[in-house]
Structure formats: C-alpha cells, structure tokens
Amino acid sequence: MKSNVKKKTRLIDQGGFRLWLLSFPFLILIFLFSYLPLYGWVYALFDYKPGRALTDCKFLGLGNFTRMFADKYALEDIVRVMKNTLGMSLIGIATSGLPMMFAVFLAEIKSKPYRKAVQTLTTIPNFISWVLVYSVAYAMFSVNDGFVNRLLMNLGILDEGINFLASGEHVWLNMWLWGTWKGLGWSAIMYIAALTGIDQEQYEAAAVDGAGRMQKIWHITIPGLLPTYFVLLLLSIANLVNNGMEQYFVFQNAMNKEYIEVLDLYVYNQGMVGINYSYSTAVSILKSIVSVTLLFVANMSSKLTRGESIF
C-alpha cells in the first residue's frame, strides 16, 4: 500500500494506460488485418510460386515493376487497363453534377408524398449488392427472359431477342449507367441535406426582386450546394484509379473483357486467376502509390482553394 502512494505515476496505475490495455485486443486486430499484410509487398521482389518458401524463389529485384513497361505484351495490357480505368473514372467525374441536379429539381416538386416516395424508392438500389445488380440486369436484358426483349417482341418491334449483356460495345457507358442506377438516389441525399442549410430569406428576397424559378436555382441554390459538390469532386479525383472490382467482375464476360478490365480487376485477374502473385502485387503497389499521391494532391488543392482539408 505504501509503495502505491509513493509511485503514483506507475504506468499501471494510470487510468489512461489501463484503458489502453483494455482496448489492446482491438489494436492487435487492426495490426493483423491492416498492417501485417504489408509484409506481403516483398513478394513483388521475387518470382513467387504458391506453395514454395519465399527463400526458394528467384529474387528479381525490381524485375516485376520494370516488366510492366519493358515487356511488350504486359505494356499493351497496362495501357488498355489504364484506358478503361481512367475512361470510366472520367465519365463518372464528368457526370458528377448529376446527383446535385437530382436534389435541386427534386426540391422543386411541391407534393411532399411524391417527393418522399421518389426519394425512398430511388435509394433502394444502393443497398443491393453488385451480384444482385447483375441479376437485375439479367432479368431486364437477357435474351430469353429479359423484360426489355420480351416487351419489344410482344410489341412486334423485334423478332428475336438482342443479347445486350454479352455485347462488347458501349461497355464504359453501360457500366456508368448501372452505377448511376444504383447510386444516383443515394448520392443525392447529401445534397438534399445541404439544401436545408440554405437561408430561406434569400429566396424570399429574390422573389421580391422578381426572380423566376430557374433564376433562383441558378443564383441561390446551386451556389449554396457548390461547397459540398467540391468536396465530393475532390474525393472522386482522389479515387481516380480506385474503381473497385466488384461491379466489373460480375459484369465481365468473354465479349466485353477487353473494355471492362479496370486496374483493380486486372490485379485480381492476374493474381488470383492467373496465379501471377508477384507481378500482381507489383501492379497493386504502383497503384497504391498513385492513389495515395492523388489523395494528397486533392487534399492540397482543397487546402489551397478552400482553406480546409478533405479528410
């Protein structure tokens, strides 16, 4: 007891340290699942074959990295995959104003039940998985059972169904359309929330000055939403190379593979399907570097222009 009083600063007696001990198991979990995998980056330096010890594999140094640019076929692949990645990301960025417009014009609907119904029903697709989106695509567009083909055939417009899903044409546009179908209503919610923050007196003052509906939208609503838009735009620029793979994976087939393979899907196809563990790891390391750089650039430009960081 006496020693306790004397050494009051003993680590174990500090509340903060005991709290740290209590939460220690969770910190370990973070280490195991987020930090420990980084060790796997060494595989990029070897010609790793699954099942062998790393020490028995050939050391390549930066060979896997240079291969992307030195090997003709690998380079062709990388160029194609980068085209798909940037192409689809840029379509997304070019149309990033859509959720804002959705929110703005939705607010112009005066009937509250109608507005609520639209808002509720259009957000549902956001909460289904990509596998299910694919199943929906199948239900709507497959040759024999698809709604669209059945409708067109029943109306006598078509004699035979069109195979929309296996087409290699307009892949980027189709992927964008599915992404929009799934995400538009949900993305608009952020703006719907921001709309409530706009000072109502501005509208009243504008009405007194004789401003019409479109003028109010253009001069009050849109400027009020731009800060939100700007943050989201910067985030989408930061995610330029992070398309994710799930959507493209479920929609990919032999016909559209050339145009649908984005960087994340390429890494998966090379590594998990093609068992090129080392090469795939090298590609994903480069991707991480680009992605972190973009994040910093986006954050810097946010700091410079708005005086605030985005994360």
Place this chain on the structure above:
Amino acid sequence: MKAIGKKRTAQDLVFNIVNYTVYGLFTIVCVLPFYYLFINTISANDLVSRGQILLVPKGIHFNNYAEILKMRGLGQAALVSVGRTVLGTAGTLLGTSFLGYALSKQEYWHRKIWYRYVVITMYFNAGIIPWFINMKNLGLTNSFWAYVIPAIVSPFSLILYKTYVENIPSSLEESAAMDGAGYLIRFTRIIIPLSKPILATTAIFAAVGQWNSFTDTLFLMTDSTKFTLQYLLYEYMNEANSLADSLMKMSESGVRVDMSSILTATSVKMTVSMVVVLPILCVYPFFQRFFVNGIMIGSVKG
C-alpha cells in the same frame, strides 16, 4: 404585367409536368426490376419460360420458394449469410464502440498516436494478393470467422462513434467515476445507453454490408459449406449448365409432372435473387431514417 404572369404560369406548368414525369420515370426504373423479378418467381414456370409474363403474374404459386430450399447448399448458404450478418454486426458494434469510446478519452495512453494508427488504415491497403496470403497465414481461408473477425474494427464507424461520444456531456460520466465506477462499468451503463442512435446507424450499415458482401467469399472460400447466398447467386448466374444438371437430378428423383411448378434455371436465378433482396426491401423502409442519419453524420468530419 398580366401577360408576363401568364407566361410564367404556363412555363411553370410545363416545367412541373416535365419534372414530375422525369422523376416518376426514374423511380419506375428503380423499382420495376424488383417487381418483374417477383412476378416471375410466383408465376407458372412454364409460362415464364415461354416468355409470357411481362407485367401481370399468371398462374400464381409459391412452389419455387419451397423448392429452392431443397437445392443442395442453399439452406447452408442462407445459414452462413444470416450467421455472418448477425455475428459480424455484433462484432463491429463491440469493436468500434469500445475502441471509439476508449480513444475519446483524453487520458488514453498516447492517444494521438493510437488514433492515427487506427485512422490511417482507411487510406491504404496492401492489395489483394498480400491480403490473401496474410489471411491464409492467419488460417482464415475456408473459415467462417474470416467474415466476422476482420469486421470487428471498422475505422470509419469508429470515427463516427468517437465523435458522437465526445459530444456526450462528460459530467454524466464524472459523477459515476466519483462513485468508483471503472471504465467498463461507465461504458456499459452510461455510454452505451446514451449512444443508441449512432449504434443503430452503425448496426444497420454493418448488417447491410455483411449481407451484401461477395468478394471475401470469392477470395477466401473454396469449401462450399462456407459459401454465402450472394456467392451462390453469382454461381447460379454464371453456371447455367451445372445448375441445369442439378435441377435435372431433382426432377428425376421427384414424381411430380406438373410443368408449371418444375424449377427451371431461370426460375432458380430469379427466386434466389428475390431471397437475397427481400430482407433489404423489407428492412429498408423502416430503417431509412437511420441510413439517412448515417450519411449526415458521415458528412461531418471526424
């Protein structure tokens, strides 16, 4: 003046008609596929395969839903999906709330460092292959726990939770501390009851995420007893032949010859899709405000 007023109302009318129509159409586009899937699963299967079901269900029956349960692996997959949703969500709630609470305390040992240690993991990941090898080394391939344990700490939910807890008046906890209550008692008796709204939001997002998760099964599981409904649906969508095979076996062993209720590859795909989406459709309208809360809180920086 009057002429201008009239012109405006005419313009307004056109604007309103166009506006209501565009939103109406987009809403239909969002809902119609689910309706179409549903009526095809409850209509007579022979009519479905002849392409006669478009907007109205015909020959209504619910056999498909009873029949798919007899398919190999489906009951097991449903069990795995429900199991991971329940346990995974419970894990996320436990991990993010306790660690979030701990990190909200100023006296936490080297708080700044540890908070950064958690948050920074949102901005990098090792890549699929290193992650896969790591999971393999941890013995989590072909293990149900791969769905649950990695989900326990979610940095994003943790930030939300921590921010919420920081706004709870500290006087409430202080009086309990005076009475000699330790951290665990204060956390369970005071903080948890006071943070129910954010816990509900976290739970609903975690549950939807668990239910919808697909790629983790794809990466980690080869043992079919660990497959989820999402993964099985993906397999059914892509392996029409093997699906037809297993259906053939089912109909051979059966004695029924009623064509309208025999499973076809299409009816299986559509029925499994409905089984996968129904929980979401049923839950969503009731929990919509939690979802919306989530995005609002999420837009406030942590």
